[in-house]
Amino acid sequence: xRINIHGRWVLLPMVCLLVATLGLIGCNGNTSVxxxxxxxxxxxxxxxRDAYEANHEDIDVTVEGxxxxxxxxxxxxxxxxxxxxxxxLKSSEKEQWPELVDHAVAYDGVAIVVHPSNxxxxxxxxxxxxxxxxxxxxxxxxxxxxxxxxxxxxxxxENRVMGDMEIASSAEFQTSNGAIKQKVANTENAIGxxxxxxxxxxxxxxxxxxIECAIATVQDSSYPIARILYLVTWNEPEGEIKDFIDFxxxxxxxxxxxxxxxxxxx
Amino acid sequence: MHISRHxxxxxxxxxxxxxxxxxxxxxxLIALYIFREAxxxxxxxxLSVFDDKWYPSREAYGIMTMIVGTIVSTTLAxxxxxxxxxxxxxxxxxxxxPQVAQVARPAVxxxxxxxxxxxxxxxxVFLSPIIADISGQGSGSSVLAAGIVLAIMILPTVTSxxxxxxxxxxxxxxDASLALGATRWQTIWHVLLPAxxxxxxxxxxxxxGRAIGETMAMMMVIGNSxxxxxxxxxxxxxxxxxxxxxxxxxxxxxxxxxxxCGALLFIMVLGLNTLGILAYRGKIGLPWSRGKSAKxxxx
Numbered sequence: 366x367r368i369n370i371h372g373r374w375v376l377l378p379m380v381c382l383l384v385a386t387l388g389l390i391g392c393n394g395n396t397s398v399x400x401x402x403x404x405x406x407x408x409x410x411x412x413x414r415d416a417y418e419a420n421h422e423d424i425d426v427t428v429e430g431x432x433x434x435x436x437x438x439x440x441x442x443x444x445x446x447x448x449x450x451x452x453x454l455k456s457s458e459k460e461q462w463p464e465l466v467d468h469a470v471a472y473d474g475v476a477i478v479v480h481p482s483n484x485x486x487x488x489x490x491x492x493x494x495x496x497x498x499x500x501x502x503x504x505x506x507x508x509x510x511x512x513x514x515x516x517x518x519x520x521x522x523e524n525r526v527m528g529d530m531e532i533a534s535s536a537e538f539q540t541s542n543g544a545i546k547q548k549v550a551n552t553e554n555a556i557g558x559x560x561x562x563x564x565x566x567x568x569x570x571x572x573x574x575x576i577e578c579a580i581a582t583v584q585d586s587s588y589p590i591a592r593i594l595y596l597v598t599w600n601e602p603e604g605e606i607k608d609f610i611d612f613x614x615x616x617x618x619x620x621x622x623x624x625x626x627x628x629x630x631x
Numbered sequence: 632m633h634i635s636r637h638x639x640x641x642x643x644x645x646x647x648x649x650x651x652x653x654x655x656x657x658x659x660l661i662a663l664y665i666f667r668e669a670x671x672x673x674x675x676x677x678l679s680v681f682d683d684k685w686y687p688s689r690e691a692y693g694i695m696t697m698i699v700g701t702i703v704s705t706t707l708a709x710x711x712x713x714x715x716x717x718x719x720x721x722x723x724x725x726x727x728x729p730q731v732a733q734v735a736r737p738a739v740x741x742x743x744x745x746x747x748x749x750x751x752x753x754x755x756v757f758l759s760p761i762i763a764d765i766s767g768q769g770s771g772s773s774v775l776a777a778g779i780v781l782a783i784m785i786l787p788t789v790t791s792x793x794x795x796x797x798x799x800x801x802x803x804x805x806d807a808s809l810a811l812g813a814t815r816w817q818t819i820w821h822v823l824l825p826a827x828x829x830x831x832x833x834x835x836x837x838x839x840g841r842a843i844g845e846t847m848a849m850m851m852v853i854g855n856s857x858x859x860x861x862x863x864x865x866x867x868x869x870x871x872x873x874x875x876x877x878x879x880x881x882x883x884x885x886x887x888x889x890x891x892c893g894a895l896l897f898i899m900v901l902g903l904n905t906l907g908i909l910a911y912r913g914k915i916g917l918p919w920s921r922g923k924s925a926k927x928x929x930x
Contacts, residue, residue, distance in 0.1 A: 434880035508769045514687050515880020531686060537772055537866055538855035540876050552770035
């Protein structure tokens with residue numbers, strides 16, 4: 366590895382870049398709202414941000430992923446103004462940080478998905494059968510795909526489906542809804558679980574106890590693997606933070622929820 | 632004039648010293664920080680950190696499967712990369728016409744510059760389906776896929792250090808061997824490789840260090856299952872992948888154990904790099920040392 370670079374030709378552009386970067390940071394006097402957490406809620410927060418910023422040019426909303434637990438931790442240590450979580454606040458979290466306040470902004474179903482070709486020929490499944498498949502792990506019949514520890518989608522799945530049973534270590538673990546969908550779409554005998562908002566033609570959602578995962582069945586709580594998506598704040602929100610959450614709950618914000626394939630709370 | 636010139640010299644020397652000390656200090660601080668964060672895990676769990684069950688939400692914190700996953704995937708990577716790299720280095724240093732080498736060498740070194748996520752993507756889209764077809768099971772996420780992707784990633788490191796070593800062998804050795812009637816191949820096998828062995832060993836060890844630390848591409852192709860792989864078609868999880876997948880969600884003891892994984896990686900990579908540097912300086916030279924016949928130690 367012989368790299369010969371003459372000092373000044375590197376230094377000059379670097380200094381320019383540095384000055385430009387500092388300039389950009391310095392010039393921006395807008396108020397900012399930092400939102401972060403669940404990757405399930407992220408598509409929503411991104412759309413809310415776009416719509417909200419269109420009407421509030423003096424406010425910058427930044428959106429980050431990281432997962433539900435990161436969202437809660439981020440609000441607690443001040444990194445985020447608003448945390449996004451795709452599960453209920455845990456009792457341990459409420460105990461540790463009593464100042465946390467949650468605001469329900471959408472419902473979501475967790476769909477059980479298989480490859481479109483569905484070689485195992487299953488179109489309906491019971492909760493117990495799902496739990497058995499995930500406890501057994503990947504076999505020649507199934508390639509089990511799951512989210513990683515700490516994911517809100519996984520926690521909903523474990524609470525509603527697995528109970529005391531454990532997801533086998535031979536399952537494949539992917540770290541986002543997108544990665545799960547991609548894996549299931551490309552593996553013939555795969556089975557996984559996916560936030561309803563991510564379900565599309567590349568995978569096939571199967572009915573659970575005869576009930577399809579859909580907006581109506583989640584709203585009337587007949588579909589068993591469902592959850593509430595929250596935005597979490599430190600104490601009751603004020604100012605632009607409150608404004609943003611109110612926007613998310615408004616009819617315009619809830620329209621975005623429906624457009625993204627999630628379920629409105631009204 | 633005289634004094635001021637020497638004065639500038641001295642000032643520059645001290646600035647350099649300060650910078651060198653600073654980077655060393657940063658390294659020491661990082662190391663201290665990692666071990667401080669990892670300590671509670673060892674204090675709390677003792678040796679059960681090395682159990683083989685990983686299920687943090689059910690209070691199982693064993694990282695043995697990840698240690699094995701790391702070792703298996705890097706060993707596979709070496710298995711593919713070492714013959715290929717040494718062959719490539721020999722080709723570039725000895726066989727290739729200069730014009731060809733001039734194109735091929737930068738091309739190999741260019742592989743270093745490709746971001747690891749791109750390797751991962753190629754692995755997921757291209758390699759995994761092929762492996763799934765061959766094995767007839769699962770999604771193709773496997774230690775084999777991980778080993779192949781890693782091998783390509785460390786290829787340039789191992790190749791270019793080995794090649795430097797081969798080029799440093801004094802011309803006289805080669806000439807003498809050829810003059811004695813040895814063929815080109817005999818010269819390469821009996822003279823050049825033994826003479827360059829410390830560089831080659833160093834190259835392999837440094838490549839290994841790089842392979843152990845690789846994260847993103849690994850996570851994408853290995854499947855991240857915290858289990859012992861029973862065949863090369865099974866999926867596994869590496870220490871790095873474990874940290875990257877879960878650190879965002881981890882709190883309390885779970886986070887401490889992830890730091891412990893980090894500390895373990897730090898020790899492994901530090902150890903390997905030290906070995907690599909020692910080998911490069913000719914302090915240790917392992918294969919091909921046949922008594923006193925190969926004296927061409929390169930330093």
